[in-house]
Amino acid sequence: MSQFDVTSIRAQFPILGQKVRGKDLVFLDSAASAQKPRAAIDAMVGAMETQYANIHRGLHWMSERTTEAYEAARDAAARLLNAGDRHEIVFVRNSTEGINLVAHSYGRSVLKPGQAVVISAMEHHSNIVPWQMLRDAHGTELRVAPITDAGELDMAAYEALFADGKVGLVAITHMSNVLGSYTPAERIVKIAHAHGAKVLLDGSQAVVHRKVDVRALDADFYVFTGHKLYGPTGIGVLYGKAALLEAMPPWMGGGDMISSVTYEKSTWARVPHKFEAGTPAILEGIGLEAAIRWVEAIGYDAIAAHEAELTEHALARMSAVDGLTIIGRAQDRGGVVSFTLDRAHAHDIATLLDRAGIAVRAGHHCAEPLMRRLGLESTARASFGIYTTAEEIDVLADTLTKVREFFK
Amino acid sequence: MSQFDVTSIRAQFPILGQKVRGKDLVFLDSAASAQKPRAAIDAMVGAMETQYANIHRGLHWMSERTTEAYEAARDAAARLLNAGDRHEIVFVRNSTEGINLVAHSYGRSVLKPGQAVVISAMEHHSNIVPWQMLRDAHGTELRVAPITDAGELDMAAYEALFADGKVGLVAITHMSNVLGSYTPAERIVKIAHAHGAKVLLDGSQAVVHRKVDVRALDADFYVFTGHKLYGPTGIGVLYGKAALLEAMPPWMGGGDMISSVTYEKSTWARVPHKFEAGTPAILEGIGLEAAIRWVEAIGYDAIAAHEAELTEHALARMSAVDGLTIIGRAQDRGGVVSFTLDRAHAHDIATLLDRAGIAVRAGHHCAEPLMRRLGLESTARASFGIYTTAEEIDVLADTLTKVREFFK
Amino acid sequence: MFEDVRDLYNATILERGRRPRHMRRLEAFDVTAKGDNPMCGDRVQVWVKFADDRSIAATGFDARGCEISKAAADLMVEAVAGKTAEDTKAMFAAFRTLAQTGACDDCAEALAPMQPLAAVHEYPSRVKCATLPWHALIAALDGQGASTSE
Amino acid sequence: MFEDVRDLYNATILERGRRPRHMRRLEAFDVTAKGDNPMCGDRVQVWVKFADDRSIAATGFDARGCEISKAAADLMVEAVAGKTAEDTKAMFAAFRTLAQTGACDDCAEALAPMQPLAAVHEYPSRVKCATLPWHALIAALDGQGASTSE
Numbered sequence A, B: 001m002s003q004f005d006v007t008s009i010r011a012q013f014p015i016l017g018q019k020v021r022g023k024d025l026v027f028l029d030s031a032a033s034a035q036k037p038r039a040a041i042d043a044m045v046g047a048m049e050t051q052y053a054n055i056h057r058g059l060h061w062m063s064e065r066t067t068e069a070y071e072a073a074r075d076a077a078a079r080l081l082n083a084g085d086r087h088e089i090v091f092v093r094n095s096t097e098g099i100n101l102v103a104h105s106y107g108r109s110v111l112k113p114g115q116a117v118v119i120s121a122m123e124h125h126s127n128i129v130p131w132q133m134l135r136d137a138h139g140t141e142l143r144v145a146p147i148t149d150a151g152e153l154d155m156a157a158y159e160a161l162f163a164d165g166k167v168g169l170v171a172i173t174h175m176s177n178v179l180g181s182y183t184p185a186e187r188i189v190k191i192a193h194a195h196g197a198k199v200l201l202d203g204s205q206a207v208v209h210r211k212v213d214v215r216a217l218d219a220d221f222y223v224f225t226g227h228k229l230y231g232p233t234g235i236g237v238l239y240g241k242a243a244l245l246e247a248m249p250p251w252m253g254g255g256d257m258i259s260s261v262t263y264e265k266s267t268w269a270r271v272p273h274k275f276e277a278g279t280p281a282i283l284e285g286i287g288l289e290a291a292i293r294w295v296e297a298i299g300y301d302a303i304a305a306h307e308a309e310l311t312e313h314a315l316a317r318m319s320a321v322d323g324l325t326i327i328g329r330a331q332d333r334g335g336v337v338s339f340t341l342d343r344a345h346a347h348d349i350a351t352l353l354d355r356a357g358i359a360v361r362a363g364h365h366c367a368e369p370l371m372r373r374l375g376l377e378s379t380a381r382a383s384f385g386i387y388t389t390a391e392e393i394d395v396l397a398d399t400l401t402k403v404r405e406f407f408k
Numbered sequence C, D: 001m002f003e004d005v006r007d008l009y010n011a012t013i014l015e016r017g018r019r020p021r022h023m024r025r026l027e028a029f030d031v032t033a034k035g036d037n038p039m040c041g042d043r044v045q046v047w048v049k050f051a052d053d054r055s056i057a058a059t060g061f062d063a064r065g066c067e068i069s070k071a072a073a074d075l076m077v078e079a080v081a082g083k084t085a086e087d088t089k090a091m092f093a094a095f096r097t098l099a100q101t102g103a104c105d106d107c108a109e110a111l112a113p114m115q116p117l118a119a120v121h122e123y124p125s126r127v128k129c130a131t132l133p134w135h136a137l138i139a140a141l142d143g144q145g146a147s148t149s150e
């Protein structure tokens, strides 16, 4: 854990000092949602205590200051993703809403019935169901790019899906929330573009762990969710190339997204406001801005190095637990480790770990089709954040040995 | 201000002690968004510092506690509105999203092309544009119930809109954000139901000022937005009668809203989860729960009495300002007062008031068609909250006299 | 370690979860239904054969899931043997209270077989594991094909 | 009172806002465009007549809105008189910097007529009032019918 001082990092997360059932909290569920650093908490509290009003439409001091603070989040998200223009950042509630926005607006206007949407065999439900609903409502086809047994995208099979020229859009995860695998985003995009298809990348997991550059990737759309990036719930980001966003019709109507309204006809505000109807998640934008600045200050190099070390350690320690099987063996992987135990169901594992103060997730992880592909019903999953330590992984591995003994 | 001790109320709002441009903040923009009491701030901070994880799917202590805290917000909202069942409460980002949800899901499935949606001439854009978009996409008609010059719904004209039997849905505000007028919700519903139409009430303003009982009103849908009710941004509530919600198709797809997922076909979770795709606004739910409990503790009787007294005082003091015209003279009205000054444009008024520390709103208030009906471009608007004092209104009136002199 | 989970993972539950006695598909049955716990992916199917008087003559189940849901299903089969549909529903209502609170005022003697699950109320996210087979059973009795514990 | 707003609401602005000199529709014009500030509802229309050399021979406007947007439009008319489209765009760029920051490195002499608006940068939500007529003017020059300052 050489890259940075994890102790001083942990000190910035008030919750990490908590006891659970009398034990020190060992929080290994960051892939579901990360804990919040003091910087993000303080930003939200500071707004509520000293500087708050509704934004964009206000001519008074509180409104002007709050507007600035909120719009700084757009700058921060643009910087984080290296977007070309801050107007390419649309705020949504979470990744799920970002994907639904694209499926509704782009999907129902630009994609034509008969065209196909390609997803992969390791998607989160949030990147499956919207395309299914699009298929059922609009007559597009849904194609699934297979994965290898190691849990990597099968690139030959992926490319073959374009052969008939019907693919209009690819929507693929940048990192699996179950297997920890990264996908080769740059190649995914290159191949899609070579066949005239656009690409949406689901960066819900990836953006937490490594530097994302949407321009280097040449991604057409990119989504992430604030609460996994050490920010508040209630806010997420959809990046879209300006030209695409501008050509898309609005999805929700209401205040703030209009240019003028008459009963006969309304005209729309410019991108991104066209897609941001109603009072936005103001406090959440302010919290996200602080979280992004905090992540940037630590730096993705340090984060990635820390997490790579942790993951290696985890794979070694956990593989050594009798009866434990690691699910997912991708070459390029991040700090999400799914596993099964021969003698215990994932839920029972999670309940017993919980009694030892260890928080892991168990179930299908919102990826039922992937579970089916793996021939499993469920897995347990330990996932790591900036604040995770090697000692916590040791506690996990030791406790798992005892869980197995318990179910002898 | 006999009903309660406004000083002790104010002490619970940290922001009210702030100075703006060296002057005491006089915040008269609560109808745009209210300030947050310590109780709501503390609830959110408490969650982030001591008890946070993603919800619904977690088997560990932090997740269980957070799920309980979040689901308590559903109970609170059900209690606040006197809903028959907590499952009739759907969490959305804000009122705008609640209305869009109904327009998309109910509008495109139950309403048939050729059927009409009735709105009123004093709607917020958020209750106009979604119905316009529905009209343009789905072939429904949009009808506008006129208002009287006093700013009240013209009930005879409203009833006449049902004559041809085409009206399927009424979507009307429960209180105007410009004129302060309440609408006679119970009669609106009775007339609509007598003609076989369902009713959505936009309670964004009303729920802040008086007790709402959706069962007494027999409303089919009711929406409100957390940030105006002293809660955080990023969360709002759609109430819908269980039978209606159950018959409606989901709108967004993703995690948490499914029962099972295969590529061929997915099945949906039960109401309300069917409408809550992805990680919800967890912290915001927790903040809203605290805000609702705080409002309940004060009680709507006290709130309504305080605000009635304030509004009477404001109408008297402001009417006495030379050249000032009050816009909207409804009998049944709440603490929102729009006005114009003969010598100054609303924006210039707002800027000058701001220099005196007074926050009011100016513009079309997201109600352009209403402005046109009133023959105006814009108004200035002072709006009151639980924490507003008669002295603040005196400061406003005195300063307005000086604003007028400035523009002599 | 884990001494404190023995209230839930007691000898009965561990044995029934591990080696359920009634986990089998009925060859001849009158009604059947599936149950889904969408939050975790647990799934159960229940088959019921009625006696001439419409009381439950035999119940079988198939389950994929955790020890708790399997043990709950296995104990349920014994609890409802010979009961009418009405009795069964009353038992479920009582069991739900037991599972959610750890006690129930009107816990009839008939519910005794389910008592080993009483501690599940201390594990809120596991309550649905315990009630899942009951949801499926009631759906079967009501002639519905599927149910969800969510 | 209000002494501190005299930087923005100075004598020139108050006079031009109150009694604009150029607020009129041109009877004969070559191009026209509207401008909208969706956040507050301000609206302006600009008409332009070119000279033979395509420089601006005359500009007229109609505005509904505040003192700031009317004064800005009125001053703009004088600032762009005789200018080419290219010059006008450069002036707008410079004015935008002036309006947003209170100063601009390349504030040409030509921008002098707009100087009374320099203080608007201290009123962030009013900057769009000052730039709205310019947006409309540029849209007219570009042959677009409408623009927004948002």
Ligand SMILES: Cc1ncc(COP(=O)(O)O)c(C=O)c1O
Pocket: A255, A277, A278, A279, A280, B031, B032, B094, B095, B096, B097, B124, B126, B127, B173, B175, B176, B177, B202, B204, B205, B225, B366
């Ligand atoms: C009457 C009315 N309806 C709807 C809204 C929209 O609320 P939100 O912006 O929170 O969606 C508002 C407030 O802006 C309002 O006053």
Ligand SMILES: Cc1ncc(COP(=O)(O)O)c(C=O)c1O
Pocket: A031, A032, A094, A095, A096, A097, A124, A126, A127, A173, A175, A176, A177, A202, A204, A205, A225, A366, B255, B277, B278, B279, B280
């Ligand atoms: C890969 C992936 N995609 C999408 C999501 C959905 O994120 P959210 O629930 O915040 O919308 C998640 C997290 O749950 C995820 O891990």
